[in-house]
Amino acid sequence: MDYWSKLYIPTLKETPAEAEIDSHKLLLRAGLVRKIGSGIYAFLPLGAKVLENVKRLCCEEMNRAGAMELLMPAVVPAEYWKAGPRWNAAREIMYQVASAGEKAEFPEEPTFVLGPTHEEIITPLIGGEATSYRDMGKTFYQVQTKFRNEIRPRYGLMRAREFIMKDGYSFDATDEEATATYQNIAKAYERFFARCGLKFISVEADTGVMGGAFSHEFMVPAEVGDDDVVYNIESGYAANVEKATSALVPADLEDAAAVGEIEKFETPGVKTIEKLAQEPFNIPADQQYKTLLFVGDDKLFAVVVRGCDQVEEAKLGSLGYSLIRPATVDEIFEAMGAYPGSLGAVKGTIKNREKLDGIFGDNAIRLIGNGVTGANEKAMHLKNVNVVRDLDIDRFGDFRKVQAGEPCPVSGKPLEIQRAIEVGHIFKLGTKYSENEEYGAQYVDKDGNRQAAVMGCYGIGISRTLQSIIEQKHDGNGIVWPWSVAPYQVIITVLDPGMEEADTLALKLGEAAEAAGASVLVDDREERPGVKFKDADLIGIPLRLTIGGRGLKNGEVEMKWRDRDEVQKVAIADAESVLVEGIKAKS
RNA sequence: CGGGGUGUAGCUUAGCCUGGUAGAGCGCCUGGUUUGGGACCAGGAGGUCGAAGGUUCGAAUCCUUUCACCCCGACCA
Helix, strand or coil: CEEHHHCCCCCCCCCCCCCCCHHHHHHHHCCCEEEEECCEEEECHHHHHHHHHHHHHHHHHHHHCCCEECCCCCEEEHHHHHHCCCHHHHHHHCCEECCCCCCCCCCCCCCEEECCCCHHHHHHHHHCCCCEHHHCCEEEEEEEEEECCCCCCECCCCECCEEEEEEEEEEECCHHHHHHHHHHHHHHHHHHHHHCCCCCEEEECCCHHHCCCEEEEEEEECCCCCEEEEEECCCCEEEECCCCCCCCCCCCCCCCCCCCCCEEEECCCCCCHHHHHCCCCCCCHHHEEEEEEEEECCEEEEEEEECCCCECHHHHHHHCCCCEEECCHHHHHHHHCCCCCCCCCECCCCCCHHHEEEEEEEHHHHHCCEEEEECCCCCEEEEEEEHHHHECCCEEECCECCCCCCECCCCCCECEEEEEEEEEEEEEEECCCCCCCCCCCEEECCCCCEEECEEEEEEEEHHHHHHHHHHHCEECCEECCCCCCCCCCEEEEECCCCCHHHHHHHHHHHHHHHHCCCCEEEECCCCCHHHHHHHHHHHCCCEEEEECHHHHHCCEEEEEECCCCCEEEEEHHHHHHHHHHHHHHHC
């Protein structure tokens, strides 16, 4: 049982100007965190308590799933990363650590880095010693501060440069066992997020730089999220927009026959899809081919989509390049002989075709059949361009961003899109990290053959989950903590501290609540009642017990749940049993 | 990295255009009156106006440089 007057809970009446979204404002106003720098936060005592609660729930569910907690270093020798498969892609987000002291050096190549994630550490750590098939079927996890040089930290703990993460890693002997482990952890994740009181959905996700066979994200629907989730409730289909597909292009679609010879026509001043869609040309965007150039691992390539579609850059990952960026205007001109706005992929019109490592066509352009595209000449376009006959496509694939209303790939019903916060992400990695002989993780199977362990990795943003709970559980008065993570579960608001009868009753009921398993905060401050009620609401304690002189005179105390409006008056004689009953119902 | 914006007391901010003793509200401290949803009165503490340089008799205010932070975009495991 803690007494407010002995604690440090600096609540704020006014919102600091730095906070934009409700959960960030409440983190600050309720005295949970304070900013130290951009994307760098300190947890104050109350915030530390919630963090600990979220962490504990996570550990409980991981343990229940059979995983083992360990702890790896945050400062990591850079060789570990250099030996791994993604040093080039990942180094930009890693903070470097120089040697220390007066003779500190800051070499071009980092000596140490601050760990942004730990595949590169655990693979040699466990893989180097786990040498028998008997050592497989193990899952490890840790809860640790992670460091990532986010280009733009945002919204308090939502996207921070230093944050608390639970990261887990599994090693299995076979692909089937690895899939079973993956599904087992996915269930643990669902239990964890449910216990946090969150509404969430799990969606198919892009594997990104992490790589691997497949992946799911755990998403908390919220307008302030950074991701778009594509879903259909009836069919249960749900995927990150980076990964989502639709049934827009029928599987049995027959390619249109050519309708006539290609015709070049003048389009003075036309550099955009919209311009071409207007008078006097009137060519709808969905009848135009849009040609975009990218650079993948220093090689130029082109992607052709419909004029009305957007390229989903995450999907370009399937092309096999490890680093992709849009091409510059100069690079485009050198290859195509034209500038953006006049580009096209028609055979024979590209000035330096050999400079293009490939031309990739989105499946949906087949819906156009015969359409219009740039002539790779200023102010000229081509019509009657037939997909099969005329376009110089090396390979078709799914490269476009799905839009709301398109048919669900499972049910054909319209897809919906919802903003969401990514709080967890799991990957079935396969053997990407384990197959390397020197660095990786191999074991010897029953038949004496050397095999690469089949790995998985599993992340939960603990501090981000904390803020997501606030984002989803708050009202105009403050936070509404779920019982499971609340910093205190019961607050006893003593309106007349110093009145012996009130203090004695508070102590008695507080002890009873603790005996029933609840954590208790007694507000014994010399403040007016209004201040205490406002503060109790702001910091979001689930159950409030009010003891005041007026009530005592009538022989009663008040009980109020933070997430309900009604106030329950309870006779002092019954108070203990009613309180304990309420606590038992929650635990 | 591109675009926009802000730095004045613990928090919210006025003053800046048009240079002339740095102001208010909240919070804090003392005393008093209050006491069931962020009380009132009186008194008080707290600021090198983000930093450096310049112009000027004089700079929070004008100029230059720089740093930090916020928002949008790009990026994002």
